[in-house]
Amino acid sequence: MKLLALALACLAMSAQAQRPQLTPExxxxxxxxxxxxxxxxxxxxxxxxxxPDFIVKPGESVQAAIDKVPANGNKRWVIHIQPGTYRGPLCIKDKAPLALIGSPRDAAAVVxxxxxxxxxxxxxxxxxxxxxPELGKTTIGTSGSTTMLVQSNDVQLISLTIANDTMDGVRLGETYPPGAGESGGAQAVALTLSGDRIQLDNVRLLGHQDTLFAKRxxxxxxxxQLIRHSLIAGDVDxxxxxAVLVIEHSTILTRANRRTPGHGGIMLAPSTAPDVTQGFLVTHSRIVGEPGxxxxGTSxxxxxxAGVKAGTWIAGTSPNGVAVVRDSEIGAHVGPWSASTSRRPFDAATNRLNEFNNSRP
Incomplete structure (x- = not known):
């Protein structure tokens, strides 16, 4: 009995080391x-x-409406996008305060x-x-893959869906497109946020690898950047x-069936500067996984x-991501934090990845 108790205690200590918990303070x-x-x-x-200042109907261009918004001003410009599917890359850059609103009754109605x-x-x-531009390169690259890029401050995205569906066929058994595979090239961003005071409410972000890029x-x-009452779905990073990103009262969904069985997904991948103490905060949310x-199986x-090759990470100089998941429901599909992208093992003493007051559904 003593040996069993000791073994259980060791397992608990190991789990605690891989899933460190903050104190209330x-x-x-x-x-x-x-x-x-x-x-x-x-x-x-x-x-x-x-x-609204502009209304976009099916068959019309969302980008054309965005382009009509001036570069500055005190008022918030509002674009209402009517229900429908609008395909093509979108760029919100150096605009006045702006709101894109879809269907308040159903975020899935505007895609x-x-x-x-x-x-x-x-x-x-x-x-x-x-x-x-990314001129001089011969591939789109992760940054260039994004469906929408927001490079303005004071932007609101409300009641709509932003998706990158390039890997949807792989989930159904199709082969990867040329240039992509599990070993690389499959990064396909749905939304990039590159600004301050950005709000998302009742938004669905759908992708696989690299769905949401929250950056400075x-x-x-x-x-x-503040995301509330929304859904973020993907599988790897x-x-x-x-950025300083808050996800509140939302659902984070890990998707299945794109990767080879046994290759688990990864939810959060912060790249916080070493002298910055705030990174990603997930609070009062639900973390769930698809069947299978x-x-x-999901880290x-x-x-x-970012930018660090394997074995060259330097404490106090290299990025050291900050993420806290607190007061949330975390499904059984979620496992410990993983080694960093430069392959440094997870270590609670040097990593800044923590939890507080979470529960199982």
């Missing part, structure tokens, strides 16, 4: 209010309160979608994306970047050591 620094700082999110644009992926070939003089426009630029994912996350 430590958790007090990782709240929505602390992450947003002096930003008090503006009320969401409301179609019932005022007429903004494209099917670009990192390994997709392109000409050296061909832009990778309307927002990202520059290392010294603020990037506070599908929430990644170096083995218990513990809760790993540090994205």
């Amino acid at each position: 430590q958790a007090a620094a990782h709240t929505t209010a602390a992450y947003l700082g002096d930003w008090k999110p503006a009320p969401l644009a409301d179609l019932s309160a005022a007429s 903004l979608v494209d099917n670009r992926f990192a390994g997709k070939p392109k000409g050296e003089n061909e832009a990778a994306h309307p927002c990202i 426009a520059a290392p010294d630029k603020p990037a506070r 599908f929430i990644f970047g170096n 994912i083995a218990p513990g 809760i996350g790993r540090a994205w050591d």
Whole structure:
């Protein structure tokens, strides 16, 4: 009996080491209010309160409406997108405060979608994306694969779906497109946020690898991004970047059937600068998996050591991702934190990836 008790205690200690928990005092620094700082999110644009500035109907161009918004101003411009599917890359860059609103009753009724992926070939003089030239390269690249790129501050995305469906066929048994596979090239971003004071509410973000890229426009630029009452779905590193990102009262869904059975997914991949103490915060949310994912088969996350080759990570100099998952329901499909992208093993003493007060459904 003593040996059994000792073995169980060792297992518990091992699990604790791989899933470290904050103390209440430590958790007090990782709240929505602390992450947003002096930003008090503006009320969401409301179609019932005022007429939109532009209305986009099926068959029309969402980008054309975005292009009509001026570069600056005090008022918030509102674009209402009517129910339908709108295909093609979208660029919101250097615009006045802007809101894109879909169908308040059903976020699935308006779908903004494209099917670009990192390994997709392109000409050296061909832009990778309307927002990202990437000239001189011969593939789209991860950044260029994004369906929508928001490179403006004070943007609201409300009641709509943003998707990258390029790997949907693989889930159904089709082969990967040329230039993509499990070993690389399959990164296909649905939404890139590269700005400050960005709000998403009742939005569905659908992809596989690298669904949501939450980043700073520059290392010294603020990037506070708030996602509420939304769904984020993917399989590998599908929430990644170096922004200050809060996901609140939302659902994070790990998707199955794209990768070879036994190859688990990874949810969070923060790339926080070493001198920054706030990264990704998931709070009061549900973390669920599709049928077919083995218990513990999905890593809760790993540090994205952006730009760091294996074996060259330096404490205090290299990125060291911050992520806290707290006050949330975490399904049995979720396992421990993983080694970083530069292959440094997870170590609670050096990694900044933690949990607080989570529960099983």
